[in-house]
Amino acid sequence: MSFLSPTLRLENLSTQPIMTQDHLPEAKRYNKQNIVAQWCTPINGKMYRIELEHGTTSGRRMIWVNGREVLRRDWMFKLVGEDTFHIDQARCIIRVDPAPGFKYEYTLHIDGKSHDQYTEEVTRQYRLWLSTCGDQEYRIMLKLDTLSLYVNDELRQEESVFVEDGTDTKFMLQDTEFILQARSSGNKHDGIVHSLLANGELVPEAKIQQFMQEPVSILQTN
Incomplete structure (x- = not known):
């Protein structure tokens, strides 16, 4: 006769590790303090922040995108290796390799290219501007090969009108009128030059690499 209650019998005890975060909502599982590496890159007209959590004592690896x-792996006894995931059909791999001094090196590859190589090649295909209207931050991206216009990852359907020396594309964000101008540079090497005006004032062009220093709010997390 067992003195254990029915719920405490050995056959009823869980064989799964108890160090899991399944019981926590996603917002609670995300902890900026646990992030050991982060990257930022445009994929198909949208900006993505990729973050890695690597628990060397818990054996947990978690990957966050925006x-x-x-991806989450608990109780990883092998602390090095690689994890594969996809972002909008792009194949991404994060590698964890040993480094001197009992440390680790983290690298990201996208579609078979290193993050730096991929970002350098892709950024040539885009123009990027950052603007704030009221309390709202806007990220405005132009994809050069298709002339697709994205505002905070949303594809805009705006019409361009021909002007004397190029085209203008007008659109409104809150009470601010934006004009995306396309003008000939006058030489074959530079081709068409794109610039953005907000209420008649020039918006400085931003660089993709800036997002590594931008606050998380610049990327949507909803």
Whole structure:
């Protein structure tokens, strides 16, 4: 006769590790303090912040994309290796390799290219501007090969009108009128030059690499 209650019998005890975060909502699982590496890159007209959590004592590896959990492995006894995931059909691999001094090196590869190589090649295909209207931050991206215009990752359907020396594309964000101008540079090497005006004032062009220093709010997390 067992003195254990029915719920405490050995056959009823869980064989799964108890160090899991399944019981926590996603917002609670995300902890900026646990992030050991982060990258930022444009993929198909949208900006993505990729973050890695690597628990060397818990054995947990978690990958976050724009604040969303896309991969989690608990109780990883092998602390090095690689994890594969996809972002909008792009194949991404994060590698964890040993480094001197009991440390680790983290690298990201996208579609078979290193993050730096991929970002350098892709950024040539875009123009990027950052603007704030009221309390709202806007990220305005132009994809050069298709002339697709994205505002905070949303594809805009705006019409361009011909002017004397190029085209103008007008659109409104809150009470601010934006004009995307396309003008000939006058030489074959530079081709068409794009600039953005907000209420008649020039918006400085931004660089993709700036996002590594930008606050998380510049990327949507919903």
